[in-house]
Amino acid sequence: MMKSFLFLMIFLVVALAGNFNKDFDITWGDGRAKILENGQLLTLSLDKTSGSGFRSKNQYLFGKIDLKIKLVPGNSAGTVTTYYLSSIGSSHDEIDFEFLGNLSGDPYILHTNVFTQGKGNREQQFYLWFDPTKDFHTYTILWNPQSIIFSVDGTPIRQFKNLEASGIPYPKNQPMWIYSSLWNADDWATRGGLVKTDWSKAPFIASYRNYNAQACVWSSSSSSSCTSNSSTGNSWLSESLDSTGQSRIKWVQSNYMIYNYCTDTKRFPQGFPPECSLN
Ligand SMILES: *[C@@H]1O[C@H](CO)[C@@H](O)[C@H](O)[C@H]1NC(C)=O
Numbered sequence: 001m002m003k004s005f006l007f008l009m010i011f012l013v014v015a016l017a018g019n020f021n022k023d024f025d026i027t028w029g030d031g032r033a034k035i036l037e038n039g040q041l042l043t044l045s046l047d048k049t050s051g052s053g054f055r056s057k058n059q060y061l062f063g064k065i066d067l068k069i070k071l072v073p074g075n076s077a078g079t080v081t082t083y084y085l086s087s088i089g090s091s092h093d094e095i096d097f098e099f100l101g102n103l104s105g106d107p108y109i110l111h112t113n114v115f116t117q118g119k120g121n122r123e124q125q126f127y128l129w130f131d132p133t134k135d136f137h138t139y140t141i142l143w144n145p146q147s148i149i150f151s152v153d154g155t156p157i158r159q160f161k162n163l164e165a166s167g168i169p170y171p172k173n174q175p176m177w178i179y180s181s182l183w184n185a186d187d188w189a190t191r192g193g194l195v196k197t198d199w200s201k202a203p204f205i206a207s208y209r210n211y212n213a214q215a216c217v218w219s220s221s222s223s224s225s226c227t228s229n230s231s232t233g234n235s236w237l238s239e240s241l242d243s244t245g246q247s248r249i250k251w252v253q254s255n256y257m258i259y260n261y262c263t264d265t266k267r268f269p270q271g272f273p274p275e276c277s278l279n
């Protein structure tokens with residue numbers, strides 16, 4: 001059924017090795033965000049006055065988005081670096097990576113969430129198996145009609161399946177932009193807000209490279225949006241976790257997951273959200 005639905009629509013599928021000048025706008029930060037090296041490198045900066053951020057020029061309806069990020073090194077406590085897809089409005093959809101900084105030598109937390117039709121509350125948090133401030137690492141959001149898969153250096157860490165058949169809303173009608181930002185959140189980010197940002201260490205800088213989108217560009221001027229190219233080029237549109245992926249996700253979840261809303265009995269005394277038993 002999903003296939004025939006897709007074939008009905010008009011589309012533009014792109015696979016692009018990105019250029020930050022071409023594909024993104026710096027949206028805030030008054031000069032604190034910089035595109036360098038002819039569009040190959042982007043840096044965000046945060047100081048006491050402001051953070052900074054950027055957004056894709058295009059809106060997408062489904063995509064596989066890779067971004068290499070090198071997080072704020074040293075004492076990054078209180079800072080949050082985000083990388084997410086989001087639509088707009090009160091019933092928006094959103095797929096989030098957020099990197100919560102920490103004192104030198106203490107681990108970042110990778111915080112993830114999925115919003116559907118304005119409702120989130122689906123947090124899962126992880127430690128990473130490497131120091132994310134030493135080198136660039138690839139963070140991938142795969143969003144296709146069957147599932148959303150978050151990956152780190154090709155290792156899937158989280159899956160949110162399309163469970164519409166069980167009455168759980170799935171993002172598939174609202175186009176999303178790609179966003180990223182670096183900002184101060186020392187009221188909650190590090191050890192729940194206990195550790196504050198040390199402004200004597202500012203400016204804090206996060207760096208980005210190798211943006212790559214295999215995605216469907218959405219356009220408001222065409223009556224419809226986007227679909228599969230029936231030839232070989234778009235395997236991401238039907239990509240799902242194979243058995244290796246399944247076992248990688250289990251490895252990450254048993255060794256690096258530090259919070260899962262689906263096991264938080266205090267928060268859901270009446271029972272877990274329905275997707276918890278199905279994902
Ligand atoms: C920061 O380090 C502390 C101590 O190791 C740890 O409990 C916490 O989860 C780390 N991450 C954040 C973002 O607070």
Ligand SMILES: *[C@@H]1O[C@H](CO)[C@@H](O)[C@H](O)[C@H]1NC(C)=O
Pocket residue numbers: 013229230231232233234
């Ligand atoms: C389908 O994808 C292939 C490989 O990416 C590409 O060469 C071809 O032009 C695409 N066809 C359409 C109709 O977009």
